[in-house]
Amino acid sequence: MDHKTLIVIVGPTAIGKTALAISLAQHFSTEIISADSRQFFTEMEIGTAKPSAFELAQAPHHFINSHSIKQLFSTGDFELEALRILESLFKKQDIAILVGGSGLYINAVCNGLDELPDTDLQIREELNQRLAVEGLATIKAQLKQLDPEYFERVDQSNPQRMIRGLEFFLSTGHKLSSYQTHTKKKRPFNILKIGLNQDRTELYNRINYRVDLMMETGLLNEVEGLAPYRNYNALKTVGYTELFDFLDGNIQLQEAIDQIKQNTRRFAKRQLTWFRKDEETKWFEPSQTTEIINYILSKKD
Known part of the structure; x- marks a missing residue:
């Protein structure tokens, strides 16, 4: 692993990416860039499963609560801002961490975006x-x-x-x-990709538990408070649209909760399909932190 290296952690929702990113950031004394397109938004707290205040205190994070749902923040904007942060970080240290489940945002930082013609x-x-x-x-x-x-x-x-x-x-x-040619732009740093996965039944249990926990900690109240902004694109996402349907009287609360779980499981499946296409990714289970650190260190040689 020569010179500057970006460690990229990917995988489906609820798999444990945040915990691994924090462990690695502490081990290598570095900072974390979040590539979760919903955790950018200050107003969306519970339904986006952001790192807790305790977790945020364990390592410096970027792009958590960085924008408002009222702001337009595109994948291209993220690419430019993340690269500026990495340029600054790499002046101080040799390793930085990019973590998230938003494949387009991960790809933007690692490979760059294609030049596209204007649209109407x-x-x-x-x-x-x-x-x-x-x-x-x-x-x-x-x-x-x-x-x-x-x-x-x-x-x-x-x-x-x-x-x-x-x-x-x-x-x-x-x-x-x-x-979308997937032609890679050359980056002035190395990229090492770590993927997290586990038995599907265990993952789905984690997803169901997370949704139940969100409801217990006030997701419905959060969604009620965001009702005036429901037409913003940021809120047209799993965990929010289903509860808006409940608030509109279209479905019962338990049905909304069941739909959140089902839609989140479907999303996790699509995430895995996306990330598995990248042959550069080395896959581990969430509990294999020591093995992951050893793998990263082995790339120094």
């Missing part, structure tokens, strides 16, 4: 109006038909991602997936 903002506005009137289902169905490759790769519960793919096709006549 009027089409975006029309699609957002469709979303408000018809809901996400019709947009998802059309995108699946027009660009199934992109549809399968992204978070299908994220309206912003669905609209982006459909907007691109309707504006250019081309699939967004065809422009």
Whole structure:
């Protein structure tokens, strides 16, 4: 492991990425950059499973509570800001840590984003109006038909991602997936990727337990307080949309909780599908912290 190295920790939601990142940050006396696209937002606390105040005190973190749901913060913005932070960190130390389950944000830092043609903002506005009137289902169905490759790769519960793919096709006549060449930009640091996974039953139990804990610690109250902002893209995500449906009287509370668990499990499955495609990732179980540290140290030689 020559010169400066970025350790990247990936894996499905609830697998234990935060705990590992903190252990590694303490071992190597370094800092953590979060690549969880929902943990950026100050207003979304419980439903995003942010690191606790105790965990945040164990190691310096970046991009936790860094933005408001009212701000536009794109993947490209994240790439630029994260690279600026890494440039500063690498002046002081040889290792930094990037951790999260948002594949597009991880990819932006590691490989860079493709240059894309401009799209028609009027089409975006029309699609957002469709979303408000018809809901996400019709947009998802059309995108699946027009660009199934992109549809399968992204978070299908994220309206912003669905609209982006459909907007691109309707504006250019081309699939967004065809422009995602995955041509890597050269970074001035080495990248070492660590993946976390475990038996699926155990992972799903962890997800179900986490959702129950969120409800016990006030997720419903959090969602009620965010109701005036429910049309912001940040809130159109698992854990929030289901409880908005409950508050609207469309479903019972237990049904909403069950849907959160089911949708989170589906999201975890898609995350694993995404990350497993990267042959550079070395996989471990969450309990193998010592083995992971030894693996990182072995790359120094």
